[in-house]
Structures are given as C-alpha cells and as structure tokens.
Amino acid sequence: MDKFVLYKSALKGAVTVSGSKNAALPLLAATLLTDEECIIHHVPDLADIRTMLKIIEVLGKEVKFEDGTVTIKAGKKQGYVAPYRLVRTMRASFCCLGPLLAKKKKAKVSLPGGCIIGVRPVDLHIKGLEELGAKIAIEKGYCIGDGKNLKGKHIYLGGAFGSSVLATANVMMAATLAEGETTIEYAACEPEIESLAVFLKRMGADIAGEGTPMLRVRGVKKLGGCSFENIADRIEAGTYIACALATNSTLQINGANPYHLTSVLETAKKMGAQINIIGADSMLIEPKSVLKPVNIVTLPYPGFPTDLQAQFMVALCYARGISLITEKIYPDRFMHVAELNRMGAHIQRSGPYAIVEGGGALYGAEVMASDLRASAALVIAGLSAEEKTQVFRVYHIDRGYEKIEEKLRSLGAKIKREKQ
Numbered sequence: 001m002d003k004f005v006l007y008k009s010a011l012k013g014a015v016t017v018s019g020s021k022n023a024a025l026p027l028l029a030a031t032l033l034t035d036e037e038c039i040i041h042h043v044p045d046l047a048d049i050r051t052m053l054k055i056i057e058v059l060g061k062e063v064k065f066e067d068g069t070v071t072i073k074a075g076k077k078q079g080y081v082a083p084y085r086l087v088r089t090m091r092a093s094f095c096c097l098g099p100l101l102a103k104k105k106k107a108k109v110s111l112p113g114g115c116i117i118g119v120r121p122v123d124l125h126i127k128g129l130e131e132l133g134a135k136i137a138i139e140k141g142y143c144i145g146d147g148k149n150l151k152g153k154h155i156y157l158g159g160a161f162g163s164s165v166l167a168t169a170n171v172m173m174a175a176t177l178a179e180g181e182t183t184i185e186y187a188a189c190e191p192e193i194e195s196l197a198v199f200l201k202r203m204g205a206d207i208a209g210e211g212t213p214m215l216r217v218r219g220v221k222k223l224g225g226c227s228f229e230n231i232a233d234r235i236e237a238g239t240y241i242a243c244a245l246a247t248n249s250t251l252q253i254n255g256a257n258p259y260h261l262t263s264v265l266e267t268a269k270k271m272g273a274q275i276n277i278i279g280a281d282s283m284l285i286e287p288k289s290v291l292k293p294v295n296i297v298t299l300p301y302p303g304f305p306t307d308l309q310a311q312f313m314v315a316l317c318y319a320r321g322i323s324l325i326t327e328k329i330y331p332d333r334f335m336h337v338a339e340l341n342r343m344g345a346h347i348q349r350s351g352p353y354a355i356v357e358g359g360g361a362l363y364g365a366e367v368m369a370s371d372l373r374a375s376a377a378l379v380i381a382g383l384s385a386e387e388k389t390q391v392f393r394v395y396h397i398d399r400g401y402e403k404i405e406e407k408l409r410s411l412g413a414k415i416k417r418e419k420q
C-alpha cells in the first residue's frame with residue numbers, strides 16, 4: 001500500500017482536468033445495449049474504470065483501452081453475471097443491471113453492499129426496473145432479473161434524498177429497448193446523466209428531456225455502435241478549485257466546463273475568490289488572502305455536489321469565521337472531520353451538520369484516507385498545513401484522480417508517493 005508525504009506548498013500555474021470517471025462508468029455499461037462497436041474517447045485511466053472494463057469483459061465484450069480511448073465490441077463468449085468480487089469494489093457497476101435486462105433479457109448482478117460514506121441502498125434502481133416490467137428477486141446477495149417483458153411506463157424516481165444518479169441511468173438505459181414510451185419523473189439532472197442520454201441517442205435511442213427532471217424515452221428495437229467524446233471531470237476541477245482556495249494559490253483550470261460548476265464557482269466567489277471564465281473550458285481562480293466563511297448545503301445537481309463537500313471543508317478551515325456545512329445527500333459522509341481535527345481544525349459534527357470554526361492554521365499529522373473524496377481533502381490539507389503530513393491508504397485516491405501527483409507537482413506541490 002502507498003502513502004503520500006506532503007508539505008505546505010505555494011501552487012501556481014495551469015492544470016488540465018481529465019475525462020470524467022462518473023460520466024464514463026455508465027457509458028461503459030451502456031455499451032452492453034448493442035452488439036456493434038462503441039468507441040469512447042477521453043476516458044481517464046483509473047482503478048474504477050479498469051474494474052468496469054473487467055466487468056464488461058466478463059459480460060461478453062472484447063475491450064481495448066489505449067491512450068484514453070476505449071473500444072468495445074462483441075466478444076466470443078456471452079455472459080450475464082456481474083460477480084461480487086468485482087461489484088463490491090465499486091457501486092457504479094450496479095448500473096449494468098438495466099442494460100443486461102434490456103438486451104440479454106436476464107441478469108445476475110451482485111448487490112454492491114454498504115460503503116464508508118453511508119448505507120447507499122439500491123431500492124430506487126429496483127423499483128424503477130420493476131415498474132418497467134422486470135421480474136427481480138434477491139438471492140444470496142445477488143439481484144436476479146428477468147427482462148423479457150419490458151414495457152414503457154410513467155415512473156416516479158424520487159427517493160428520501162431526492163433524485164438518484166445511477167438509478168436514473170439504470171432505468172433510462174433499460175427503457176431504450178423497452179416497448180412503448182417511458183417517462184421518468186424526478187430524474188437526476190447531473191451532467192453525467194445528460195451525457196449518457198446523448199451517448200444513447202448516438203446509439204439510436206429516442207430520448208428527450210435530458211438535463212431536466214422529466215425524461216422521456218421511446219423504446220426502439222435495436223441500438224447500434226457509435227463514437228463519443230466523454231465530458232470533463234467537474235469533480236476533479238472542483239477539487240483543484242478547493243485546493244487553490246486552501247493553499248491561497250492562483251490556479252488556471254483547463255479542460256473543464258464552467259457551466260457544470262456554477263454552484264461551486266458561486267461558493268468560491270462568496271468565499272472571496274475572484275473567478276475569471278476564459279472561453280468555454282477554462283477558468284482562473286484567484287483567492288484573496290483572507291477567505292470568508294460560507295454556508296454550504298449539498299444537493300443534487302445543480303446544487304453543490306456532495307463529492308466536493310470534504311475538499312471545501314478544508315478551505316473553510318482557513319476562512320475567518322464560522323461556516324455551516326449541511327450534508328443532504330449522505331448524512332454520514334463526515335469521516336474526514338476527525339482526521340482534519342487531528343491536523344488542528346476546529347470542526348464539530350452533529351448529525352448531517354458540520355460547524356467549521358475557521359481562521360487558525362492546520363498542522364501536519366499522520367492521517368488516514370477513508371474514501372475517495374475524503375482522501376482528496378486530506379491531500380489538500382497536507383499541502384496547506386505547516387510541516388509534514390502523511391496520508392495513508394491512498395489507493396482510495398487512485399480510484400478517482402488521474403495522475404494526481406504529477407498534476408500537483410507541475411503546479412509546485414511538494415508531494416511524494418512512498419510505500420506505507
């Protein structure tokens with residue numbers, strides 16, 4: 001296992017964001033809807049992507065991944081079982097269920113189980129697919145489904161925490177080959193879902209309303225192959241924005257769509273940063289020397305993303321005053337609080353709230369990464385804290401940040417990967 005060793009760093013320069021992991025994962029699952037060749041460009045080389053490609057292979061595809069381009073075509077073997085050993089490492093693999101039911105008419109997909117950021121049920125996925133007519137049984141930790149009679153329907157997909165990104169992906173993908181018209185009310189509006197809809201349309205699907213809470217899908221007989229450019233990773237871009245704020249550094253972030261980051265840029269502005277949007281895919285972040293406290297509420301898109309809550313919490317440790325963070329998506333997603341407090345932060349957690357008393361300094365310590373985004377937060381903390389920080393279990397970060405050390409080092413960061 002590796003660890004990161006970090007020292008306080010003044011960063012400067014430009015960084016280019018990779019392709020989005022969360023957008024690419026459902027695109028890879030969508031290739032199961034056709035026997036023809038699909039080519040996807042701008043795919044980040046990350047552990048989660050490699051896992052999804054293994055699952056696609058197990059499900060009967062031939063896969064090539066070279067220089068950020070994935071080529072997927074029909075393989076010699078046919079499969080419909082997504083095994084626990086692969087699914088357990090990554091929940092997104094559950095979105096193979098919808099495509100398998102629609103194309104192969106049967107599926108056996110391991111239930112993903114809980115994870116460190118909370119319970120993370122899949123009831124909305126199952127409800128949506130059952131309403132489309134799938135017969136689903138849970139047996140020995142697997143979701144076993146029959147998709148012989150999928151029929152379009154009006155489906156309400158809202159849950160206790162609002163819309164669900166991957167449940168929307170699953171149901172939308174299954175509906176593309178179901179008979180008749182499906183409407184999904186309370187669909188997720190995330191750019192990753194919008195991009196999936198555009199990809200499916202390229203394959204020949206009939207979809208309208210992507211990017212809104214009401215999706216309409218008219219089933220077609222067959223989908224074909226296509227070539228597609230994956231969108232940029234808005235969460236990686238937001239992580240570099242939080243890093244600029246916490247380290248008081250001027251950073252130019254290239255290759256990311258600023259319109260996917262409106263709530264994040266608004267928050268950075270309220271904290272006192274100057275933001276200059278340069279063209280369609282670039283922005284300059286110039287923090288002021290003293291950051292202002294803000295209140296953040298995480299919400300489904302276009303609200304502030306839960307996947308940037310931990311990183312912005314670090315920046316708020318340096319804001320002069322008290323900030324309140326309300327976590328509305330995953331009320332238990334606060335594992336990083338204890339680690340940040342070990343570095344000298346003053347954060348109190350109460351249920352879904354974290355009160356950050358900012359304005360002091362952070363000091364280097366040995367800290368433990370608990371999940372992907374919390375790891376990114378600890379890296380930011382290490383680059384802003386006095387003296388040496390060691391972040392253990394960085395395999396979490398390798399799941400979601402392409403070339404993070406290389407990119408940070410090119411900005412002047414003192415970061416080293418060592419054996420733990």
Ligand code: UD1
Pocket residue numbers: 021022023025091092119120121122123124125126159160161162163164165166167192300306307329330
């Ligand atoms: C996706 C993202 C993840 C992000 C999350 C919320 C990917 C690969 N992952 O995860 O990084 O943190 O969106 O923006 O894109 N819920 C239910 N029942 C369900 C499904 C979800 O109650 O069947 C709840 C969840 O527990 C959570 C909320 O709905 O409270 C939103 O979760 P969801 O949007 O489904 O997250 P994912 O799609 O799994």
